[in-house]
Amino acid sequence: MVMAVGNRTFLAERVQLIFSDSWASLPINLINAGVVALVHRNVLPLHVPLIWFLFIASVVGLRVALYLWYRGAPVSEANAPVWARRLMVVLAVTGAGWGVGGIVVMSMAPPIYQVLIAFVLGGMAAGGMPSLSRIFTAYLVFAVPVLLPAIVYFAYQGTELNISVAVMGTLLLGFLLAMGRRQEANIVNYMRTAEENRNLVQDLRREIAEREQAETRLRSREHTLARAQRIAQMGSWEWDIVNDRITSSRENNRLFGRDRDAPPYSYDTVLQAVDPEDRERINEIIKNAVAEGRAYSCDYRIRLPDGGERVIFEQADITCDDDGRVVLVTGINLDITDRYRAQERLRGAMHEAEAASEAKSQFLANMSHELRTPLNAIIGYSEILKEDALERGEASFIPDLDRINVAGRHLLELINDVLDLSRIEAGRTELFLESVELLPFLDEVVVTVQPLVSANGNRFTLDCPADIGEICTDVTKLRQILFNLLSNAAKFTENGEIRLQVSRFTDAAKAGGAEWVRFAVSDTGIGIAPEDLETVFMAFERSEAGRASRYDGTGLGLAICRYYCEMMGGVISVESGAEKGSTFTVRLPPTVREDERAGGVRAE
Numbered sequence: 001m002v003m004a005v006g007n008r009t010f011l012a013e014r015v016q017l018i019f020s021d022s023w024a025s026l027p028i029n030l031i032n033a034g035v036v037a038l039v040h041r042n043v044l045p046l047h048v049p050l051i052w053f054l055f056i057a058s059v060v061g062l063r064v065a066l067y068l069w070y071r072g073a074p075v076s077e078a079n080a081p082v083w084a085r086r087l088m089v090v091l092a093v094t095g096a097g098w099g100v101g102g103i104v105v106m107s108m109a110p111p112i113y114q115v116l117i118a119f120v121l122g123g124m125a126a127g128g129m130p131s132l133s134r135i136f137t138a139y140l141v142f143a144v145p146v147l148l149p150a151i152v153y154f155a156y157q158g159t160e161l162n163i164s165v166a167v168m169g170t171l172l173l174g175f176l177l178a179m180g181r182r183q184e185a186n187i188v189n190y191m192r193t194a195e196e197n198r199n200l201v202q203d204l205r206r207e208i209a210e211r212e213q214a215e216t217r218l219r220s221r222e223h224t225l226a227r228a229q230r231i232a233q234m235g236s237w238e239w240d241i242v243n244d245r246i247t248s249s250r251e252n253n254r255l256f257g258r259d260r261d262a263p264p265y266s267y268d269t270v271l272q273a274v275d276p277e278d279r280e281r282i283n284e285i286i287k288n289a290v291a292e293g294r295a296y297s298c299d300y301r302i303r304l305p306d307g308g309e310r311v312i313f314e315q316a317d318i319t320c321d322d323d324g325r326v327v328l329v330t331g332i333n334l335d336i337t338d339r340y341r342a343q344e345r346l347r348g349a350m351h352e353a354e355a356a357s358e359a360k361s362q363f364l365a366n367m368s369h370e371l372r373t374p375l376n377a378i379i380g381y382s383e384i385l386k387e388d389a390l391e392r393g394e395a396s397f398i399p400d401l402d403r404i405n406v407a408g409r410h411l412l413e414l415i416n417d418v419l420d421l422s423r424i425e426a427g428r429t430e431l432f433l434e435s436v437e438l439l440p441f442l443d444e445v446v447v448t449v450q451p452l453v454s455a456n457g458n459r460f461t462l463d464c465p466a467d468i469g470e471i472c473t474d475v476t477k478l479r480q481i482l483f484n485l486l487s488n489a490a491k492f493t494e495n496g497e498i499r500l501q502v503s504r505f506t507d508a509a510k511a512g513g514a515e516w517v518r519f520a521v522s523d524t525g526i527g528i529a530p531e532d533l534e535t536v537f538m539a540f541e542r543s544e545a546g547r548a549s550r551y552d553g554t555g556l557g558l559a560i561c562r563y564y565c566e567m568m569g570g571v572i573s574v575e576s577g578a579e580k581g582s583t584f585t586v587r588l589p590p591t592v593r594e595d596e597r598a599g600g601v602r603a604e
């Protein structure tokens, strides 16, 4: 910023200039006074030129004294007016010394000598002008006393010659004063301009220094950004739509296999680098985004100049001008080749796994079906044989026939479970919804399981309010869930208590207060250790205690219960502890929703 020079008078600088030039004028003063004294030594009594010289020398001495004083205490902005005043006083005295001394000598000298003195005085007044007129008043108080006494003196003589000299002297004085005033104005102007220039240069230097610093900072930031881009394998670019000019960061150039400092290029150049299979799709995405003035992101494969391939994720934003026209697209490109390849491998592996799982389910479903036919024959014939044996009184066959029958039934149960599970896993299980009154439905369940439940000396209780109402669900699956839970309870409890509690409740935590029907099967049996609680719902998982040889089982019942529950939009949970009995709770919505009916659940 340029410092305001304003109306500064630069008095201090001008006083300084006058003082520094004084040295040169002082010897001239003495030489002039000496010449006048020498010239008059023969025409005037000797003491007159001597006194004259001493007088002028003492006046000059005054100026020397002032100069020495000045050197001891240099002038400053604050004391400049004081020094200017001192200077003026001394100059006025010097001028008056010359002027008065001059006419005194003149009055005694012959006319031709008078002209010489007049010439010397004129010279003194003129000679002082260049240096003293830096402060016009200082020159004025010097020049006027130098010349005025002589002018008055000549005019007073009255002769034509003398009056002519007086007029010429007056003209000279007037001219010198006019010049002096002009010079003062010029000097002040010059100093002002110089100061302004100095300020300008200073400001310029400061600006240059600031710009250099800013450039250094910018370079360092660019460097950091380039490093960050290199580490992240992410390039950036800007597409000037109007001129179809894309400027690209070094990392972006590297990603595309271009020279790091490659010059800007066009949109078509980028499209050419895109794999032909992706080109049209990408062109469509970008053109649409630009036409609609919105940000976009996409990924595509590019072909590198060396024949390699890279996968790029691109994300860009759009800048519009004041009229809403898209003028600039700014974006980043990320190298996602590794991620893309890993995903491709994963997709392939998942595809294979799904195909394998499908094949397994298919195989199981087929095998189970093929196994059931002969097995049913075995069970049926063992029962016929048992009846025959009883009729013929051959009791010794009966235990073996019972074993065949029990083993056959167990195997059939296992096959049925496997079949159910493989149907679920193959996604072939469907829901058949129907509404059913819960009380008669539960009575029927209890009648069926009663012999099983009381077999181990257990007591059974059904706890259900009379107004429980109806449920709209897949009744067969609900029945199977309750059979599984109740037969597990019976299996793992001896001389204990088994209870089936059914109730309706509203879930206050859910928005709108979802309605549920809860079926809780609790027993006082062997319970499940905490470490087994998480796995009992997984296929083929059995608790440590459940694996004990005295308990039959496949580890499939609870897995099937869970899948069926989820298919019907419900949840199943368990609370238990070793030797503390277990409570399995099933929550089902009173009406299965349409989407759940359609969706089904695939096994994990």
Ligand code: ADP
Binding pocket: 484, 488, 489, 492, 523, 525, 526, 527, 528, 536, 541, 542, 543, 544, 545, 546, 547, 552, 553, 554, 555, 556, 557, 558, 559, 581, 582
């Ligand atoms: P299975 O009963 O044929 O073994 P399930 O899937 O029905 O298979 O049960 C899995 C395991 O969970 C059982 O083997 C048993 O260890 C445990 N379990 C299930 N119900 C109970 C229960 N009421 N009391 C104790 N353990 C149970």
